[in-house]
Amino acid sequence: MTQPFTDDRHPAEPYPGARPGHCFVHLDGAGWPVTPDPGADSGWRVAPDGVDLDEWLARHGEPPLAGRMPVLAYGSNANPAKVTWLREELGLPGPAVVLRARCEGIAAVWAAGLRKTDGQRPATLAAAPGVEEEHAVWFATAEQLRVLDRCEGRGLRYQLVRLHTGRVTLFNGGVIDSVLAYTGAGSRRMPLLSGGRPVRCAEVDQRGARRLAGRAALTDGLDVSPVRGAPSPDDWPDRLFVYGTLQPGLSAWSLVEPFTSGEPERVMLPGVLHDTGLGYPALRPGGDGAGVPGHLLRLETPEAALPVLDEYEGPEYRRVRVTLPDGRVCWTYLWAAEVTGMPVLARGWVEKRP
Structure with missing residues (x-):
């Protein structure tokens, strides 16, 4: 139908x-x-x-x-x-x-x-x-x-x-x-x-x-x-997939780390990662490749963490719920604009330090 x-x-x-x-x-x-x-x-x-x-x-x-x-x-x-x-x-x-x-x-x-x-x-x-x-x-x-x-x-x-x-x-x-x-x-x-x-x-x-x-x-x-x-829409899920500067050891990890519990888990999310040329990557859904490497974080209090992260990501990104290959649902941030002309990052994001 x-x-x-x-x-x-x-x-x-x-x-x-x-x-x-x-x-x-x-x-x-x-x-x-x-x-x-x-x-x-x-x-x-x-x-x-x-x-x-x-x-x-x-x-x-x-x-x-x-x-x-x-x-x-x-x-x-x-x-x-x-x-x-x-x-x-x-x-x-x-x-x-x-x-x-x-x-x-x-x-x-x-x-x-x-x-x-x-x-x-x-x-x-x-x-x-x-x-x-x-x-x-x-x-x-x-x-x-x-x-x-x-x-x-x-x-x-x-x-x-x-x-x-x-x-x-x-x-x-x-x-x-x-x-x-x-x-x-x-x-x-x-x-x-x-x-x-x-x-x-x-x-x-x-x-x-x-x-x-x-x-x-x-x-x-x-x-x-x-x-x-x-209840609040931010209450669920309590997981966050990060693939750029919010990953452990990178420049924005200190922003999200206080809200997390347990050890970050390396996972792959279906999608395509692009280089914005601005010092941070752009994730878009879809694609036929192996997916995007990143880390899955568990948030102790999503309703407290997510507004902070929303402000950090700004209007260039939109927060959505996505599904990992094993069925777990998590938050992540998608690039909100076009990616035409942006190079594809086949092996994930590597932060360039000055």
């Missing part, structure tokens, strides 16, 4: 509604498929024109992926018609970015209580060793997350957490560790035990779920860290 789709192709009823079998962006009752592309700055492109997802968002006056937070959507929030409902009823602003993901070791299961609004049984999240399901990850702005908080009844029906159980992998291979998720906050949103075990939503539809009998589980089995207050 390359054309926009409308909500009627994916009805919201019965809960949790129908989902597209692909990633998408959604605005004003219409959605556009999104596909991974390592040659795009954002790592994704929007059909049918193949425009970079960040550029598509900018055309609508909205923040790029780097300004958004990944939130696991395992229930109705992956349904396009639900997105429209959020927009019309709760004032959801801007485009919704919903990227499909493979989830291992966790499952959407039916909750113990029914919804008061329509008597349907909602989903909740539970640990599920050995189970693999496909769900989605919303990349939400701070304003959109506040709407999701209201919709999910944060603190009453569900709690917002960072999830440490299982593995969530986007279709581009990026692993979303410690993904934000809404998990049960009370007995009515704990997993329903029917026959002594949770019932996966993939195994029983809504009609069957409403007829289930059982009791609420005492726990969902998940390892989580509750989120206090409002």
Whole structure:
């Protein structure tokens, strides 16, 4: 599919509604498929024109992926018609970015209580060793997350957490560790035990779920860290790929080193490195070579480190999330302008000292 789709192709009823079998962006009752592309700055492109997802968002006056937070959507929030409902009823602003993901070791299961609004049984999240399901990850702005908080009844029906159980992998291979998720906050949103075990939503539809009998589980089995207050897009990930003057031993290492923990790790990032001729290199995504050598740093407090590094890099660079060959996601800084005429640095950056 390359054309926009409308909500009627994916009805919201019965809960949790129908989902597209692909990633998408959604605005004003219409959605556009999104596909991974390592040659795009954002790592994704929007059909049918193949425009970079960040550029598509900018055309609508909205923040790029780097300004958004990944939130696991395992229930109705992956349904396009639900997105429209959020927009019309709760004032959801801007485009919704919903990227499909493979989830291992966790499952959407039916909750113990029914919804008061329509008597349907909602989903909740539970640990599920050995189970693999496909769900989605919303990349939400701070304003959109506040709407999701209201919709999910944060603190009453569900709690917002960072999830440490299982593995969530986007279709581009990026692993979303410690993904934000809404998990049960009370007995009515704990997993329903029917026959002594949770019932996966993939195994029983809504009609069957409403007829289930059982009791609420005492726990969902998940390892989580509750989120206090409002999270920031800078909170995740806590890794940074550096390839120029910020590398260990080079001129700007002293700027970033106080924010790091552990030993820098030598890694290769897919992309092409160019010589700006200005004393620092320019990284662009894509390319068919071995990649760009550099160092992977772990940041103790990304939200403190990144504004300092943003100021150092200046407007010539833009900060994005990129995916290493092993699936780890990290921040890095891409050259924002053209690289036409710049020599390619086949063996990485070597700083020239006066």
